[in-house]
Amino acid sequence: MTEYEAVIGIETHVELQTNSKMFCGCAVDFNAEANTVVCPVCLALPGALPVPNASAIDGILSIGAALSCELVEHSLFHRKNYFYPDLPKNYQISQYDVPLCADGHIDIVADGEPFRIGITRVHMEEDTGKSTHIGDDGRIRAASHSLLDFNRAGVPLVEIVTEPDIRTAEQARVYGAELQMIVRTLGVSDARLEEGSMRFDVNVSLRPVGQEEFGTRTEVKNVNSLRSMYRAIEFEIARQTEVLDSGGTIVQETRHWNEDSQRTTSMRSKEDSEDYRYFQEPDLLPLHIDAAWSARVYAAIPELPAIRRSRYLETGIDMVTAGVMVADAGLGELFDAAVASGADPKQAANWITGEVVANLRRTERQLADLPLSAEHLTQLDEMVSAGSLSATAAKDVLGGVMDGEGSPEQVAQSRDLLQISDTGALTTEVNTVLADNEDAVDKMRSGDMKPLGFLVGQVMKATGGKADPRMVSELIRNSVKE
Amino acid sequence: MSDLADLSITSAHELLDSGETSSSELLDAVLKRAGITESHLHAYLTIDKAGAAEAAARADERIAAGDGAQMTGIPIALKDNMVTKGVETTCSSKILSGWIPPYDGTAVSRLKEVDAVTVGKTNLDEFAMGSSTENSAYGVTRNPWDTERVPGGSSGGSAAVVAAGSAFAALGSDTGGSVRQPAALCGVVGLKPTYGLVSRYGLIAFASSLDQIGPITRSVEDAVVVLEAIAGHDVMDATSYRGAVPDFRAGLSAGVAGLRVGVAAELLRDDMQPEVLAATRKMVDQLSDAGAAVRQVSLPSVEYALSAYYLIAPAEASANLARFDGVRYGLRVDGETTEEMMARTRAEGFGPEVIRRILLGTYALSAGYYDAFYGQAQRVRTLVRRDFAAAYENVDVLVSPTSPTTAFSVGEKSTDPIAMYYSDVCTIPSNLSGDPAISVPIGLDDAGLPIGFQVMAPSLGEPVLFQAAAEIERLADFTARPRLATSEVT
Amino acid sequence: MPVEIDIAKVAKLARLALNDEQLASYGEQLGAILEHAERVQAMATDDVEPTSHPLAMTNSFRADVVIPSLDRDEVLSQAPDSVEGQFAVPRILE
Numbered sequence A: 001m002t003e004y005e006a007v008i009g010i011e012t013h014v015e016l017q018t019n020s021k022m023f024c025g026c027a028v029d030f031n032a033e034a035n036t037v038v039c040p041v042c043l044a045l046p047g048a049l050p051v052p053n054a055s056a057i058d059g060i061l062s063i064g065a066a067l068s069c070e071l072v073e074h075s076l077f078h079r080k081n082y083f084y085p086d087l088p089k090n091y092q093i094s095q096y097d098v099p100l101c102a103d104g105h106i107d108i109v110a111d112g113e114p115f116r117i118g119i120t121r122v123h124m125e126e127d128t129g130k131s132t133h134i135g136d137d138g139r140i141r142a143a144s145h146s147l148l149d150f151n152r153a154g155v156p157l158v159e160i161v162t163e164p165d166i167r168t169a170e171q172a173r174v175y176g177a178e179l180q181m182i183v184r185t186l187g188v189s190d191a192r193l194e195e196g197s198m199r200f201d202v203n204v205s206l207r208p209v210g211q212e213e214f215g216t217r218t219e220v221k222n223v224n225s226l227r228s229m230y231r232a233i234e235f236e237i238a239r240q241t242e243v244l245d246s247g248g249t250i251v252q253e254t255r256h257w258n259e260d261s262q263r264t265t266s267m268r269s270k271e272d273s274e275d276y277r278y279f280q281e282p283d284l285l286p287l288h289i290d291a292a293w294s295a296r297v298y299a300a301i302p303e304l305p306a307i308r309r310s311r312y313l314e315t316g317i318d319m320v321t322a323g324v325m326v327a328d329a330g331l332g333e334l335f336d337a338a339v340a341s342g343a344d345p346k347q348a349a350n351w352i353t354g355e356v357v358a359n360l361r362r363t364e365r366q367l368a369d370l371p372l373s374a375e376h377l378t379q380l381d382e383m384v385s386a387g388s389l390s391a392t393a394a395k396d397v398l399g400g401v402m403d404g405e406g407s408p409e410q411v412a413q414s415r416d417l418l419q420i421s422d423t424g425a426l427t428t429e430v431n432t433v434l435a436d437n438e439d440a441v442d443k444m445r446s447g448d449m450k451p452l453g454f455l456v457g458q459v460m461k462a463t464g465g466k467a468d469p470r471m472v473s474e475l476i477r478n479s480v481k482e
Numbered sequence B: 001m002s003d004l005a006d007l008s009i010t011s012a013h014e015l016l017d018s019g020e021t022s023s024s025e026l027l028d029a030v031l032k033r034a035g036i037t038e039s040h041l042h043a044y045l046t047i048d049k050a051g052a053a054e055a056a057a058r059a060d061e062r063i064a065a066g067d068g069a070q071m072t073g074i075p076i077a078l079k080d081n082m083v084t085k086g087v088e089t090t091c092s093s094k095i096l097s098g099w100i101p102p103y104d105g106t107a108v109s110r111l112k113e114v115d116a117v118t119v120g121k122t123n124l125d126e127f128a129m130g131s132s133t134e135n136s137a138y139g140v141t142r143n144p145w146d147t148e149r150v151p152g153g154s155s156g157g158s159a160a161v162v163a164a165g166s167a168f169a170a171l172g173s174d175t176g177g178s179v180r181q182p183a184a185l186c187g188v189v190g191l192k193p194t195y196g197l198v199s200r201y202g203l204i205a206f207a208s209s210l211d212q213i214g215p216i217t218r219s220v221e222d223a224v225v226v227l228e229a230i231a232g233h234d235v236m237d238a239t240s241y242r243g244a245v246p247d248f249r250a251g252l253s254a255g256v257a258g259l260r261v262g263v264a265a266e267l268l269r270d271d272m273q274p275e276v277l278a279a280t281r282k283m284v285d286q287l288s289d290a291g292a293a294v295r296q297v298s299l300p301s302v303e304y305a306l307s308a309y310y311l312i313a314p315a316e317a318s319a320n321l322a323r324f325d326g327v328r329y330g331l332r333v334d335g336e337t338t339e340e341m342m343a344r345t346r347a348e349g350f351g352p353e354v355i356r357r358i359l360l361g362t363y364a365l366s367a368g369y370y371d372a373f374y375g376q377a378q379r380v381r382t383l384v385r386r387d388f389a390a391a392y393e394n395v396d397v398l399v400s401p402t403s404p405t406t407a408f409s410v411g412e413k414s415t416d417p418i419a420m421y422y423s424d425v426c427t428i429p430s431n432l433s434g435d436p437a438i439s440v441p442i443g444l445d446d447a448g449l450p451i452g453f454q455v456m457a458p459s460l461g462e463p464v465l466f467q468a469a470a471e472i473e474r475l476a477d478f479t480a481r482p483r484l485a486t487s488e489v490t
Numbered sequence C: 001m002p003v004e005i006d007i008a009k010v011a012k013l014a015r016l017a018l019n020d021e022q023l024a025s026y027g028e029q030l031g032a033i034l035e036h037a038e039r040v041q042a043m044a045t046d047d048v049e050p051t052s053h054p055l056a057m058t059n060s061f062r063a064d065v066v067i068p069s070l071d072r073d074e075v076l077s078q079a080p081d082s083v084e085g086q087f088a089v090p091r092i093l094e
């Protein structure tokens, strides 16, 4: 049996969240009623002309910069010609041989291994409209007719193309997740896979291990979750292996990921390979990204996930916990602020990724809606270290704070959860209990430690449960030894 | 010439200003003229009587309030490839039959802003592809000087209405000579401004990097007046010129003394009509007599300009016309599938010349041929620009005939595309370079048909272009009027 | 020499439903036009940059500002076919 290696490249489309579309002033609004955010330009009415949105150019440059790309000084728009009813002009304004960003890379860790994926290019284009196929449960072939909504037509779209550097489904999944985080961190897109504001096309081919040249690839479309991407790649690897092992050849084609059957199916073969007749868009001028513009882009880049992650790991938090706070910028910011005001990183991270996340999930609230500040976490941490709160009580108190009962001090007071951790006060209580239970004390002195639990219980009872049980046990042991 | 319809814009403006006439009267005169001439010419596709009357009434109020601009109240016609809100716009194509646009193009709205009066929409070669206005889905337009002949094209309707007096001026569009050549054939003035000076927003695209809107008028000064109303940066057109608009009037009465005038042998060819050559040479001599320094220049790559143009323009057109697909507006011819519907709609909706150019452009851009055809044509375009730049180091303007011939007969060239394409041999180079050029009538040939004289200037050289053109107009003293615009018909 | 071209393929790319007779006729005409257009290949242009545009400007942008869209009824009134606010077309072959 030949052993194969998968060669995977990913093209990702990301819709930018600008106010207006790429080439016209229509709002970017996915909730609007069909065909209500359209104008002569995005409907391709005769005579209308495109004018590029400056913010969209800034958005793509920031993605390019975040992916360590070169921001290309002189860049061009091209027309990509093909007829499709959801493409109003029947050409897409895109970029061809000189994209805005080129030659970048991204570092990920997958299956415990650090891995670098080359970014070939990041280019600017425009989205198409949306077609709905009527007649047979939305399936295109069986439809009697189709309906077209052009609200999405002309929404700024960034295409990010990797080198064929990816070898496993897991690497692909991690890449997708990391890219999503980067785009969200930059604030240029909500990058929601399920809503199509981020979409993957995955190219998969196999080659015998050790062989240099690539095998024939298939392109899988309609992958709208990270899990689907993982499964689609696994499926394609298995399918292609089977074809090759049985002496067949792979057909270069576009395949469709079917979520229900969890399979890829053939959409169309590329024998009639598209001839896009690219040529420079004469309605638009060349782009010139000068040094000042690049500098402005770099200056505006926030801390990226990879940097944040390594910063968190340095504080001693584990990879998983760090990952949660990298993936959710709000949690990360809360953590940073708590640590900055003096909280122990591990403690703060545990509360944030534990109680806070659980509470958000349960109450279906946003972090911003919680009456919880970084200072609250710091205060809570101080109370635990000082022994005035038990670890368990601290979680209760945190819950109270998130329920709006006030600061940790106030919650601990009102819920009566403060511990007596003053040794002097506790010693008095311990001595009283020991004096009242001489039998038990004698038993312990003769080496029978059974009564310890009973004695601790008595002290707890006497203090109304506010004593630190560990401290009480310690005090009893010490005084019995004497 | 007592008829109001024959006045220049500048004289009509004076009468409006002094209250001696009204916009409504000007409109009546023009409509009355159209009533007589249209049955012979078929220059208008749409006459918007109601809209024009309202505009004229608004203009009259504005003038009465002392707030009239040069173009206020002036009846003007628009080539039907300019988008007009609420008024059918067809591009002379079946594929846009019945299309009522929801917006105005920028040149149109700028004219509306000063309350110029749009009389109607004029006929053209379908999608501006042609040089005779015979390629219209809605019938041929005829030349007011001889209705057996073509008015030129593609802005033939616009040139014909100005010559006939059924509009004071008209807007045309010029991709390879489509304003200048019909102006020459109809004995009127036609200007192609510097590329980018007039917004293309709302001009139905033929070839985006070549198209430019320009005025057709009965005098050079009228061309200035119209250009002033429509020129200047437009945020809706990314290719619109962002700098300050030059002072077009700077040289209007300066004469040509000391002006360096270049004559290119490549644009004065032996195969041109002898009377055209003779008239051109005579005007060059007159310019020299008037003090211009005439010198010979060479534009060697102009030989290849026509070939380059017939690759570049169709290539851009093949993409620009892809939007006509039966989905969102215009004609639809049914089909089983959308693909079939689109292909049938386009085959039925476009006329033969348009189909020819779409096929040509598609081929020139397709895989394997791009470099040899489209790519090479663009390099030739660079050479043409270099030739012009070199020439303008030694001269201020270049001159040539506008068209190799005067108006030819209807049907004469319509079956021979290459002969037809040759009509634009003198005008195409300025579209490739993006520079301004103007055609001024200078005389008649033996058949009594007008001869146009072309002046070309470097980019944004409109002031010197108008300076030369105004003097040529004085020297030519061209006062002849087409038969249709005189009492013979009325 | 007229240029030989695969006219059926070009017509398909251009989405034009032409019959065999039309294809033959257009093929011939195009061949003749291209014979002339081919002259551009005679120019030595190895060191010449192509010109895509007559303007020597760059960076024409619009600000990211929303402007009102068109009225849907007005837009759809021009459509050959529409259903409930959407443009309708026959089924689409993938």
Ligand SMILES: [Mg+2]
Pocket (backbone or CB within 6 Å): A125, A159
């Ligand atoms: Mg793309």
Ligand SMILES: [Zn+2]
Pocket (backbone or CB within 6 Å): A021, A024, A025, A026, A037, A038, A039, A040, A041, A042, A043, A154
């Ligand atoms: Zn729009």
